[in-house]
Amino acid sequence: MHPQIALLIDLQDVDQRLARLQDQLNRYPGIWAEMKGKLVKKVGALEAIVSDEQNRTEEKKHIEQDLRASSEKLKQYQAQQMMVKTAKELTALSAQIESIKKAIQRMEERGEEILANEAELRERIETSTVEVDELKARARKERDRIRDQVAAKTAEIEKLEKERASLLPGIEAGALDLYEKTRKRWPEDPVVPVRNGSCTGCHFAVLPNRLVVLHLDEDVLRCDHCGRILSHDETFVPAEHAQ
Ligand SMILES: [Zn+2]
Numbered sequence: 001m002h003p004q005i006a007l008l009i010d011l012q013d014v015d016q017r018l019a020r021l022q023d024q025l026n027r028y029p030g031i032w033a034e035m036k037g038k039l040v041k042k043v044g045a046l047e048a049i050v051s052d053e054q055n056r057t058e059e060k061k062h063i064e065q066d067l068r069a070s071s072e073k074l075k076q077y078q079a080q081q082m083m084v085k086t087a088k089e090l091t092a093l094s095a096q097i098e099s100i101k102k103a104i105q106r107m108e109e110r111g112e113e114i115l116a117n118e119a120e121l122r123e124r125i126e127t128s129t130v131e132v133d134e135l136k137a138r139a140r141k142e143r144d145r146i147r148d149q150v151a152a153k154t155a156e157i158e159k160l161e162k163e164r165a166s167l168l169p170g171i172e173a174g175a176l177d178l179y180e181k182t183r184k185r186w187p188e189d190p191v192v193p194v195r196n197g198s199c200t201g202c203h204f205a206v207l208p209n210r211l212v213v214l215h216l217d218e219d220v221l222r223c224d225h226c227g228r229i230l231s232h233d234e235t236f237v238p239a240e241h242a243q
Contacts, residue, residue, distance in 0.1 A: 001232045002217045004175040005191070007167060009231055011179065012191045014164045019187065021153050021160070028146045035142050039135050046128040053121050056114050063111045070104050175220055182222070182229055192223075194233040202226035211236075 077097045084090045168176065182190035192201040194214060199206055204225035206214070214221050214233055221230045 002220055004172055004220055005217075005229070005231050007171045008175060008179050008191050008220075008229060011164065011167050011171065012189070014160050014167065015183070016188065018157060018160050018164070021157050025150060025153050025157075028150060032143065032146055035139050039132075039139050042128070042132050042135050046125070046132050049121065049124050049128055053118075053125060056118070056121070060111065060114050063107050063114075067104065067107050067111070070100055070107070074100050074104065178220065178222070178229065182227060186226070186228055189228065191229045191231050193231050194235075196235050199223040199226060199228060199230060200234075201228040206230065 074097065077093060077100065081090070081093055081097070084093055171179075179190055186201065189201055192199060194200065194206055194211065197205055197208075197211065202223060202225050204223065206223065210221060210224065210230075211233065213219055214230055215236055215238075217232075222228065223230055
């Protein structure tokens with residue numbers, strides 16, 4: 001293998017590891033946003049049930065007040081019933097009594113409905129509170145895990161960047177320039193081997209005369225088709241070893 005190619009492969013190895021780490025780092029904000037989104041949704045649901053319960057408690061209070069007032073009024077009307085003088089008055093009073101009785105019945109029914117749902121609502125609040133607490137604990141754990149991972153990966157990136165910098169002085173300007181240009185087009189694998197006469201990047205055949213140059217390690221070669229740098233021929237057997 002051409003000595004410059006060997007260095008480019010080392011460089012590519014570092015760059016690949018850096019890219020993987022960077023890719024992992026880039027995922028964390030999304031992972032955290034998803035976690036936070038779940039928590040916000042759960043807390044919102046709990047707040048809605050709590051507010052529902054408060055509304056019902058408030059309504060219950062009003063119903064109780066209205067019921068007391070209406071019962072008082074009913075008693076008054078019923079007392080008046082004894083004292084009315086005309087049939088017309090009696091009819092009017094009876095209508096009022098009927099109407100207030102109906103109102104009382106409606107209030108009692110609504111009050112019973114609220115009471116019947118009260119236990120279920122409290123249970124939902126309890127369950128939801130437990131779920132929110134659990135999710136909060138999970139979110140804290142996840143936040144710590146992400147923080148640790150980010151710190152570890154950032155440290156690893158710094159280490160790899162130093163390793164990369166240490167490789168650069170050994171690489172000739174022309175080879176480095178070619179590598180960087182090729183990497184712009186093929187970020188993952190600017191340097192690839194040849195296998196069975198073909199570039200392993202694009203799988204197109206490499207011309208025989210180019211293969212000869214590659215086997216002699218005379219020059220830094222590129223694939224004529226995709227432009228990747230060709231490192232070596234994996235399947236080439238030198239003549240002195242061939243049987
Ligand atoms: Zn190619």
